[in-house]
Amino acid sequence: MMEFEEGLKVADEALFTKVGRRLTEVEIAILQGSWQSLTYEQISDVSSYSVSYLKRDIGPKLWKLLSEALGEEVSKSNFRPALERKWRSLLTTPTITNFPVTNSRQDWGEAIDVSIFYGRNPELITLSQWILQDKCRLICLLGMGGIGKTALSVKLAQQIKDEFDYVIWRSLRNAPPLENLLNELVLFLSNQQDNKAELCQLVQYLRSHRCLVILDNLETILNANRAGYYRSGYENYGELIQVIGETAHSSCVILTSREKPAEIATFEGVELAVRSFRLNGLQAEAEKLFTAKGLFGNDVDKQRLIECYGGNPLALKIVSTSIQDLFDGNISEFLAQNTPLFNGVRRLLDQQFIRLSASEQTVMYWLAINREWTTVSEFYEDI
Known part of the structure; x- marks a missing residue:
């Protein structure tokens, strides 16, 4: 009988083959809970995600994606047999050792799904110009949690990926030691031929090929009590950033972070090859999010709601779900309660x-x- 870890690997590889990305943490939480026959309410209790987010947003999208990836209709109740059939077909077919990779020179790691993406056209245009025309070597996307840095980095990379020989997206959420990260990058950029996890090797590949490298969640390796500096044991990341910014090469490295590393502040400039871009909240584009969530109200109330949360996309998604659940989508009734801070929004600010x-x-x-x-x-x- 197939174990959960094996089923998870099958699902992850099938999804990567179909759409070029890996399962996210919330998707893994749903799969693990569903594997144990837990309800969405029970999965919510053992994770940090709301029931509505799991049940109405991520869950339906996950089952639809897996249906497409596995080639048969699957749901929360029947996905296990579908995964097991796929697993057994791989075991009984000697010539198939793994799922085919859609493009061996693109590795999207844990990049999120951005098939639904609101606005940010000016930002995409500016960043594309910095990378393709101005030949920036190092760009830091800055902004508070939930503002949309990760989504923007993925959307940007998808739009300009054909301009590069290699594209690799990696999350630093789990704070990997620099040696581990270098090993992954060097192996990928050398087509699995070089396992020398050294900074000089990485620079050599950045020079010899046009590479796009995205490192997400840089703030996880920064010191929370000293802005711009690193956690103990992660100071060598500073050398990585400095070398990438200082050394002439034909590639571009994009960092996303809530805080600006000291090296970026030292080397950046409006006409230099190192730049930072501070991401602000959504404005008019946020109304599309309200429509997708089934909210209604006049223009004044919609603008008040946007301003109340600074246009922060994640905060607006959280509050939209609550407005739909508690006020049947009526924005005016929610605003009348004058209680902007609750549950997920408070957690976002606490972080x-x-x-x-x-x-x-x-x-x-x-x-x-x-x-x-x-x-x-x-x-x-x-x-």
């Missing part, structure tokens, strides 16, 4: 706030207390 130093947290407290524009001198007196 950001906890990374601030004690001094930075004090600044944030006084900004919240004053509630109005404050001069530097008045702010100094307050603190």
